[in-house]
Amino acid sequence: MKMKNNRILLVLALLAAFLVTMVAGCAKEEPKAPEQGQQPPAKELKLATTTSTQDSGLLDVLLPEFEKDTNYKVKVIAVGTGQAIEMGAAGDVDVILVHSRAAEDKFVADGFGVDRRDVMYNDFLIIGPAEDPAGIKGSADTIEAFLTIASKQAAFVSRGDNSGTDKKEKGIWTKAEITPAGAWYIESGQGMGDTFRMADEKKAYTLIDRATYLAQKDKYKLEIIMEGDKSLLNPYGVIPVNPEKFPNVDYEGATKFAQWLTSEKGQKMIGEFGVEKYKQQLFVPDAK
């Protein structure tokens, strides 16, 4: 009998631990209550976006302002552009903020999204070891630089994850009429931060967006080898998911988000982001 009691005790203790965390889990929501006191509870808006907007810290600056202005609570799911677009095409999110023009246009043409708007652009950089082993400094354009890297078989780390950055890179290889393959061409299959880290470890070249580079450059040794070429521009678009296709999505909220990002206030905040910290603009607002 004694033993049975003890076994019950064990089960009870586990249950108690479980309940404590449940209660604690509920308690954590209390601090939010006062904010909601004077107005109706915030509605949730699901945003699928790229890791670059999250890892650079841009969203941490923009979203609290948007939430204050519209009484929405934005849930951010930061993945590669490819996956973000898939989430939109499955109706699992309300709005997407991505950077891959061709895939965005297809997303709208297929009827998954409506009313795409330009939000901003940043630019890509080619970074690599300071000594520039392939000697691409001073190349006329990106295509020439990529051709040189391939012919010298200099180590190059690709995202290889179908993200916006990956699509950009593949586009340049296509224009250079090269199918990169071989031991020098490393596909990381991971996000920008991971790929940066891997390129640093391997002393390799990689294509990276300026925002991620500036935010993390102090941790690694790679330097900017090439920048400023027109083909390295990286435009971001915001697209609400089509409510006719997915009645579950919050189209009103998605539109509010798109309008806010492209509003004077949103655009000004984007333009000012990072200037104080990095002494340069990370994203250039370009809403029409």
Place this chain on the structure above:
Amino acid sequence: MNIFVEGIKEGVYLIWQMDPEIIQITLLSLQVSLTALVLSAVFGIPAGAALALKRIPGKRIYLNIIYTLMGLPPVLAGLLVYLLLTYRGPLGQFELLFTPSAMVFAQVLLAAPIVCGLTARAVMALPQDVYDTAATLGASRRQAAAAIMREARIGIVAALTTAFGRVIAEVGAVMLVGGNIRWSTRVLTMSIVLETRMGNFSTAIAIGLILLTLSFIINLLILKLEKRTLRYDNTIQIT
């Protein structure tokens, strides 16, 4: 080496400061994984016992399947749950994707086979005497089954600690179905991934230490209680 020292310092600092975000993330980790563990125990222990004790045609095949599922890749479990819960999926109307419930769902898929398989193993390892003695003493079938489970309890506790270890440390499944949403579905393992991705290695190590500490405390609790139940038994000893 410096980075480890930094990580340990930062970990202690994070706990000391009671950083609200870290606390929320830690509590969510506990909540999701303990819920998954309790649910897995509720399904897994009886299923494992039944599998071990009942005459079931093709028992070996069932056991083989359960043992295989003990090695289910977390990302695959996550993908299955994702496809079930996506808006166009069979369970889409409940809108569970990107919620802690979805994460519990995925973790149960990972933990239940472990609880079930190891429970079956523990029960099957018992000598026939356990049942015979109980039957001789006039126990009903029910009472005899209870006696068997009591004898197998060390194995069952091992099943629970193993299952807990698997789910608390797992990232692939919860990342996929939870979405790593700040203040909502981010758990400790996802924070480690995120901080690593951002190059903040010492923070990643700090969060890792918090996770290990948490595991240590939970296991301490489980083992302490197990020890109490053993007080009147003789465990094996070399004298």
